[in-house]
Amino acid sequence: MVYQLGILGLGTVGGGVAQVLLTPEQRHPLLQELQIKKVGVRDLDKPRPVNFPPEILTTDLQSIVQDAEIDIVVELLGGLEPARTLILEAIAQGKHIVTANKAVISRFGDEIFTAANQAGVYVMLEAAVAGGIPVIQPLKQSLGANRIHTVTGILNGTTNYILTRMQQEKGDFAEILADAQRLGYAEADPSTDIDGLDAADKIAILASLAFGGRIARDEVYCQGIRSVTAVDIAYADKLGFVIKLLAIAHRDFSQADNALELRVHPTLVPLDHPLASVNGVHNAVLIAGEPLGEVMFYGPGAGAGATASAVVADLINIAALLPMGNQSHPLLTCTHDHYCPIVPLAQVSSRFYARLLAEDHPGVLGKLGTCFGNYGVSLESLVQIGIKDDLAEVVVVTHHVCEGEFRQALDEIKSLISVNQVASVLRVLA
Numbered sequence: 001m002v003y004q005l006g007i008l009g010l011g012t013v014g015g016g017v018a019q020v021l022l023t024p025e026q027r028h029p030l031l032q033e034l035q036i037k038k039v040g041v042r043d044l045d046k047p048r049p050v051n052f053p054p055e056i057l058t059t060d061l062q063s064i065v066q067d068a069e070i071d072i073v074v075e076l077l078g079g080l081e082p083a084r085t086l087i088l089e090a091i092a093q094g095k096h097i098v099t100a101n102k103a104v105i106s107r108f109g110d111e112i113f114t115a116a117n118q119a120g121v122y123v124m125l126e127a128a129v130a131g132g133i134p135v136i137q138p139l140k141q142s143l144g145a146n147r148i149h150t151v152t153g154i155l156n157g158t159t160n161y162i163l164t165r166m167q168q169e170k171g172d173f174a175e176i177l178a179d180a181q182r183l184g185y186a187e188a189d190p191s192t193d194i195d196g197l198d199a200a201d202k203i204a205i206l207a208s209l210a211f212g213g214r215i216a217r218d219e220v221y222c223q224g225i226r227s228v229t230a231v232d233i234a235y236a237d238k239l240g241f242v243i244k245l246l247a248i249a250h251r252d253f254s255q256a257d258n259a260l261e262l263r264v265h266p267t268l269v270p271l272d273h274p275l276a277s278v279n280g281v282h283n284a285v286l287i288a289g290e291p292l293g294e295v296m297f298y299g300p301g302a303g304a305g306a307t308a309s310a311v312v313a314d315l316i317n318i319a320a321l322l323p324m325g326n327q328s329h330p331l332l333t334c335t336h337d338h339y340c341p342i343v344p345l346a347q348v349s350s351r352f353y354a355r356l357l358a359e360d361h362p363g364v365l366g367k368l369g370t371c372f373g374n375y376g377v378s379l380e381s382l383v384q385i386g387i388k389d390d391l392a393e394v395v396v397v398t399h400h401v402c403e404g405e406f407r408q409a410l411d412e413i414k415s416l417i418s419v420n421q422v423a424s425v426l427r428v429l430a
């Protein structure tokens with residue numbers, strides 16, 4: 001049996017997918033059954049790593065999703081529109097979907113999966129989270145026996161690449177970002193990566209699978225890496241931490257409604273934690289549940305080849321299932337119909353790191369300790385590290401405390417005459 005593919009997009013990922021599909025030797029035999037019928041792009045004259053004849057390459061994306069001979073549409077455009085509309089149109093035409101588009105799935109998964117279930121087609125998205133790392137399929141198929149309580153991930157290759165190089169070579173942010181773009185890691189608008197939005201899309205998708213409910217994407221707290229400075233990277237290092245952009249989903253079984261904590265933020269990770277040594281474009285996802293305990297998935301999170309590996313794996317899955325008839329595979333469909341409640345950020349408990357600039361006078365450290373104590377913030381350490389512009393640089397690391405109480409203590413500290421500035425606040429992984 002041969003299945004006809006319509007590929008939307010021939011950029012970094014689309015080019016990688018085409019290269020794999022066109023060289024099936026020594027790969028899975030089902031690749032022989034996948035044939036590229038049409039490829040949609042914006043600019044026919046752009047140089048490409050793969051050259052298709054004019055009857056395959058087109059700028060008319062509608063002609064792809066409406067083509068009665070195409071069985072599977074592979075959406076690799078990126079962005080919200082026209083990707084969302086084209087996916088829905090293809091589903092309405094009875095086509096299966098493979099997509100790498102976490103922005104669309106995390107925001108419009110509800111309508112896309114509802115439409116797919118009605119049409120009896122698959123929507124597969126292994127490439128949408130953590131690039132080449134198999135994590136969607138394990139969550140759907142291999143971890144179902146577990147009561148999962150926490151998913152912690154480094155889910156954005158671009159920011160991990162930037163933070164790693166800032167840490168290792170003290171390089172310039174803009175230059176390192178330009179390298180990430182050149183290597184094909186960054187989104188079309190790199191602020192999607194830098195501001196944590198891409199990681200938030202991905203943790204929303206993982207949380208939906210891990211906790212069996214839909215996630216309102218705008219309820220995911222999201223802070224990117226713009227606030228991370230070389231000074232904080234250096235202090236974190238002295239204190240035994242490395243700074244990573246973490247995406248965290250946690251189910252608090254003690255809450256009556258089993259509400260979820262969902263957040264993305266730069267985090268001080270202890271150097272002996274498994275996520276601390278995940279460097280460069282690599283991603284990792286640490287899943288903790290009962291009875292399994294912890295399992296970590298690790299590998300390349302972005303780039304043409306890694307992402308193509310995940311896209312083609314989804315295509316192989318569909319090609320394997322189609323001969324079995326119209327019955328949808330229960331482990332590969334998404335049938336959630338309720339939204340998970342989310343814990344407000346002020347109630348989320350965390351450890352914190354804060355760097356303050358204060359007058360170098362006797363008693364200042366005592367005043368800081370008193371302010372924290374007024375709000376029940378227990379300190380693990382409070383040290384004056386150095387002098388900067390005649391001001392004492394003070395670094396505080398707390399024990400676990402509710403975000404709301406920590407913020408109230410900081411507000412009181414900011415109002416002290418002897419405190420010049422709260423220069424940075426970061427969370428610390430327990």
Ligand SMILES: NC(=O)C1=CN([C@@H]2O[C@H](COP(=O)(O)OP(=O)(O)OC[C@H]3O[C@@H](n4cnc5c(N)ncnc54)[C@H](OP(=O)(O)O)[C@@H]3O)[C@@H](O)[C@H]2O)C=CC1
Pocket residue numbers: 008009010011012013014040041042043044046059061076077078079081082100101102127128131184185186187188301302303304307
């Ligand atoms: N890059 C990566 O490492 C990863 C990317 N992803 C996801 O994969 C998807 C694709 O990313 P990537 O390959 O990097 O993106 P690129 O920008 O490299 O490629 C996008 C492709 O889509 C085409 N395209 C975009 N909009 C239109 C439009 N309106 N009409 C016609 N063609 C259009 C472009 O055409 P043209 O070439 O003519 O401009 C280009 O070929 C995104 O959803 C991204 O988030 C997921 C995991 C990793």
Ligand SMILES: N[C@@H](CC=O)C(=O)O
Pocket residue numbers: 128130131155156157158159185186187193198301302303
């Ligand atoms: N821009 C993304 C690409 C993969 O999803 C990243 O850097 O991780």
Ligand code: NA
Pocket residue numbers: 126127128129130131132133134135136310
């Ligand atoms: Na993946």
